[in-house]
Amino acid sequence: MISAEEAGDFIIRCIRAERGEQKDCPPLTGQSPLLGRDAVLTSLELVRLLLLLEDWCAEKGASFNWTSDAAMSGNRSAWRTVESLARHLALAQKDGRKDER
């Protein structure tokens, strides 16, 4: 099963790879925003990150469904921050397993 920590590390690695070395960017943390004015990714990069996460989960035999009615909601979206996305991913795996039982 994928843990939130593992997912968070992977997300940060992907963002680093996507952005490259940018000197004037604040350091990436769990609280780094993925949506809105201060987002650390452009919308293009965010979609690419979600596709990478889908592939990463598939490699681990898990599935990651990123359709969500709240996806673009400023205060409810699972994509708000690195940490909320990582937690959403870990939780989705747990819920998926419950369904399988």
Place this chain on the structure above:
Amino acid sequence: MKLIAVTGAGAGLGRHIAQRALEQGYEVAGFSRSKPGKDPGFPLTVGDVTDHAAVAAFFASLRKKGASCQKESGKEGLWGIVNAAGIASMNLLPATPPATMADVLKVNLLGVMHCCAEGAKLLLRDSGRKGGRVVNFSSIAAPLALAGESVYAASKAGVETFTRCLARELAPFNITANVVAPGPIATGILRGLSQEQIDAVVQRQVVRRMAEPEDVWNLVRFLLDERSSMISGEIIHLGGV
């Protein structure tokens, strides 16, 4: 070789587009409700665009196929999606059965949404920063607001607005999305209409002749072209309104 996915490729305009695209050097993958009697000359998956799981499985199979043979033969992965699957119902509204209203909206609008959502994901993966193309179908029945076509025209008006929004979402990825909106063309979809009814619509076009499937291909070919990267969010009326 660029891959084009064509829905409604079993008959009519979809089949013509798929065959012409193949002749012009594209790789083609068709998706349609039923298998045509004669071999269409390109791989065709049988499925219903209203069935989201079937659409997702179709694009997943293209992804798998692309991954296994891309390097070996110069194949470039998915470049374009042409959503030609569609149905029509010509009837006065009070005489239209509710089930028909639902079917027309499901196939013409929801089906396009399913294919664009699943197809766009693959376009984003395959095209990366290179881009891609989405071509959807409307009809001049929408801008002409034809009596007897309220449900069909509403479904197509939906496709037009949907595509304009999608074009904005996909623009940062260099993927264009446009709509081809023809007047009447002699395919199965016109069955049930008299020549007189068809002529009456053609007379309302700017160009007062019935278009041919080749006229549609001419426009689709143009939109699929790499050089058409500045054209997006447009609705092009074939025949003119």
